[in-house]
Amino acid sequence: MSAITATPIPGLPEVRPGDDLAGLLAAAAPDLRDGDVLCVAHKVVSKAEGRVVDLRDVEPGARARELAAAHGKDPRHLEVVLREAAAIVRERPGVLICRTRHGYVCANAGVDASNAGAGERLVLLPLDPDASARALRAALRARAGVAPAVVITDSFGRAWRRGQCETAIGVAGLAPIDDWDGRVDSDGRPLRATAIAIADEAAAAADLARAKDSREPAVVVRGLERHVSAQDGPGAAALVRPVAEDLFI
Amino acid sequence: MSAITATPIPGLPEVRPGDDLAGLLAAAAPDLRDGDVLCVAHKVVSKAEGRVVDLRDVEPGARARELAAAHGKDPRHLEVVLREAAAIVRERPGVLICRTRHGYVCANAGVDASNAGAGERLVLLPLDPDASARALRAALRARAGVAPAVVITDSFGRAWRRGQCETAIGVAGLAPIDDWDGRVDSDGRPLRATAIAIADEAAAAADLARAKDSREPAVVVRGLERHVSAQDGPGAAALVRPVAEDLFI
Numbered sequence: 361m362s363a364i365t366a367t368p369i370p371g372l373p374e375v376r377p378g379d380d381l382a383g384l385l386a387a388a389a390p391d392l393r394d395g396d397v398l399c400v401a402h403k404v405v406s407k408a409e410g411r412v413v414d415l416r417d418v419e420p421g422a423r424a425r426e427l428a429a430a431h432g433k434d435p436r437h438l439e440v441v442l443r444e445a446a447a448i449v450r451e452r453p454g455v456l457i458c459r460t461r462h463g464y465v466c467a468n469a470g471v472d473a474s475n476a477g478a479g480e481r482l483v484l485l486p487l488d489p490d491a492s493a494r495a496l497r498a499a500l501r502a503r504a505g506v507a508p509a510v511v512i513t514d515s516f517g518r519a520w521r522r523g524q525c526e527t528a529i530g531v532a533g534l535a536p537i538d539d540w541d542g543r544v545d546s547d548g549r550p551l552r553a554t555a556i557a558i559a560d561e562a563a564a565a566a567d568l569a570r571a572k573d574s575r576e577p578a579v580v581v582r583g584l585e586r587h588v589s590a591q592d593g594p595g596a597a598a599l600v601r602p603v604a605e606d607l608f609i
Numbered sequence: 610m611s612a613i614t615a616t617p618i619p620g621l622p623e624v625r626p627g628d629d630l631a632g633l634l635a636a637a638a639p640d641l642r643d644g645d646v647l648c649v650a651h652k653v654v655s656k657a658e659g660r661v662v663d664l665r666d667v668e669p670g671a672r673a674r675e676l677a678a679a680h681g682k683d684p685r686h687l688e689v690v691l692r693e694a695a696a697i698v699r700e701r702p703g704v705l706i707c708r709t710r711h712g713y714v715c716a717n718a719g720v721d722a723s724n725a726g727a728g729e730r731l732v733l734l735p736l737d738p739d740a741s742a743r744a745l746r747a748a749l750r751a752r753a754g755v756a757p758a759v760v761i762t763d764s765f766g767r768a769w770r771r772g773q774c775e776t777a778i779g780v781a782g783l784a785p786i787d788d789w790d791g792r793v794d795s796d797g798r799p800l801r802a803t804a805i806a807i808a809d810e811a812a813a814a815a816d817l818a819r820a821k822d823s824r825e826p827a828v829v830v831r832g833l834e835r836h837v838s839a840q841d842g843p844g845a846a847a848l849v850r851p852v853a854e855d856l857f858i
Contacts, residue, residue: 363616364818366832450856457856465769515805519768519857520714521776522850523786523806525813537772556764556816557772564774565814567805568833569613584817601771607699607706608768608857 364583366399366569368576375577377410382499385578392500395585396508397534399566401577403472405492405512405530406483413440415480427456437471440482444469449609457517459609460485463600464529466516485514489530490595497532497592508580509533509588512596513563519608526567528559528599532592534584535559536599558587559596613832615648615818617825624826626659631748634827641749644834645757646783648815650826652721654741654761654779655732662689664729676705686720689731693718698858706766708858709734712849713778715765734763738779739844746781746841757829758782758837761845762812768857775816777808777848781841783833784808785848807836808845 369389375381381404385392392398406412420428420435424442428435431454438456445458449465458469462485470485486492493510501507512530517523528536540554566579603609618638624630630653634641641647655661669677669684673691677684680703687705694707698714707718711734719734735741742759750756761779766772777785789803815828852858 363614364814365612365614366814367612452856515803518806520850520855521806521809521848523804523809523848525774525806525809527770554764555772557767557770557774558817560770560772560774561813561817564810565613565615565817568807568810568814568830581817599770599772601769606769607701 364565364581366565366579366581368570369578369580370576372404372575372578374575375404375407377407377412379408380499381405381408382496382503385496386500386504389578389580390504392504392506392508392580394506394508395582395588396506397511397562397581397584397588398496398500398508399511399513399526399563399579399581400496401570402470402485402489402512402514402529403483404577405489405496406486409486409492411484411486413482413484415440415482427451431456437473437482440484441468441471444471444484447609459603462489462529462597463602464514464516465609466514470514470529486512486530490532490597491530493530493532493595494592507533507590509584511559511562511566513566515567525560526563528557528563528596531559531596531599533588533590534562535587535589535593536596538587557599558584559599613814613830615814615828615830617819618827618829619825621653621824621827623824624653624656626656626661628657629748630654630657631745631752634745635749635753638827638829639753641753641755641757641829643755643757644831644837645755646760646811646815646830646833646837647745647749647757648760648762648775648812648828648830649745650819651719651734651738651761651763651778652732653826654738654745655735658735658741660733660735662731662733664689664731676700680705686722686731689733690717690720693720693733696858708852711738711778711846712851713763713765714858715763719763719778735761735779739781739846740779742779742781742844743841756782756839758833760808760811760815762815764816774809775812777806777812777845780808780845780848782837782839783811784836784838784842785845787836806848807833808848 420439424439570576673688819825
């Protein structure tokens with residue numbers, strides 16, 4: 361098997377609501393090609409889509425004020441988290457672990473102030489990150505004539521382990537999972553329960569190549585051509601374990 | 610920032626108990642250098658260390674027989690799982706999610722039959738994977754004069770998400786976590802709660818470069834020099850969230 365490379369795209373400007381993200385990416389990465397996996401931190405996608413809230417416009421409700429008092433946080437911030445959360449999975453001092461409407465389990469329902477731009481602004485997750493990934497892929501195809509797979513990512517904490525890993529929240533054109541069911545190992549023994557979360561591993565590889573404090577939200581991962589398809593495929597939704605199957609919600 | 614590459618090491622022979630793994634790796638990867646991160650699937654480490662059990666030697670106890678009846682599994686296999694588990698975290702049909710003595714939460718306490726070699730053999734996790742990583746690093750230094758960081762990996766399932774990701778279970782010479790506490794984002798705002806699980810992301814990147822059914826248990830990840838140190842560091846133990854802190858055990 362050949363090598364995998366992850367290379368950040370340099371020179372992207374600050375992204376603002378309404379910006380043409382595909383155009384910015386195509387201009388900054390003229391060597392993008394079919395078979396590449398373009399990993400994009402969700403923040404620039406969310407910003408381009410206008411998924412930004414100005415705290416000065418937020419009126420906290422009773423529940424947000426109650427949680428804010430318990431956690432020592434800004435009640436307006438918690439109001440935004442509550443609006444984004446389908447459920448609060450666990451509370452710990454200073455953080456709410458939430459299930460988002462998409463089914464992602466993460467701190468503060470993905471609502472984040474870091475790298476949100478000047479002022480008191482929060483960045484939300486895209487409304488439908490798989491749709492965002494498909495739209496970005498289609499726009500790249502229309503604009504630059506190439507259709508790399510697109511993975512939109514966020515850094516999520518994990519149960520049982522310290523530290524965050526970059527994770528796929530929107531996918532188009534990459535098999536989210538490589539399912540080995542039915543294949544055999546090197547001794548000819550059937551492999552069971554081996555389903556590799558390719559899209560999450562690609563997100564993680566991309567994260568290693570960029571610095572969170574620099575303006576490098578996009579990374580090209582090359583060498584995954586065998587998992588890239590012309591069809592957009594099932595998206596990151598296929599990575600969500602349904603609540604009924606999950607033992608930890 | 611420059612690119613990250615992940616390149617599998619070709620041509621490793623089947624590893625057997627007592628084999629000199631460092632010698633095999635040094636011979637197969639003559640271009641290894643300081644600053645590289647050598648990711649090795651735990652199975653070859655466990656095999657070299659003799660952490661292999663022949664099912665014909667296992668006498669299942671009452672609890673193993675009881676679980677085997679409930680889950681439709683081989684009671685000898687479950688006896689081995691129970692011996693490796695510090696606790697059973699959750700049960701679901703066909704799989705036990707266990708906490709190992711090292712603190713790792715994974716299916717079947719990391720006991721695995723796939724790629725275990727011919728016959729009825731199971732491969733266990735190394736007794737102390739951080740010590741295994743340090744020993745492998747020291748042996749590479751002694752034998753080849755280079756001391757790449759070493760990451761021993763296994764593929765673990767996750768709460769809330771489908772599919773497995775390759776995960777660091779033993780680390781020497783790589784910062785397991787890059788803690789951004791105290792740094793600022795691109796707007797100058799303090800970054801809070803950003804601690805990137807570098808070793809897990811490196812394990813994931815390495816996994817993309819190899820095929821589980823081929824004989825490519827080792828992958829060189831290059832481009833992480835800023836996280837590699839001459840000292841072995843705290844190891845993968847730093848990635849384990851203590852039970853008292855965890856909300857999902």
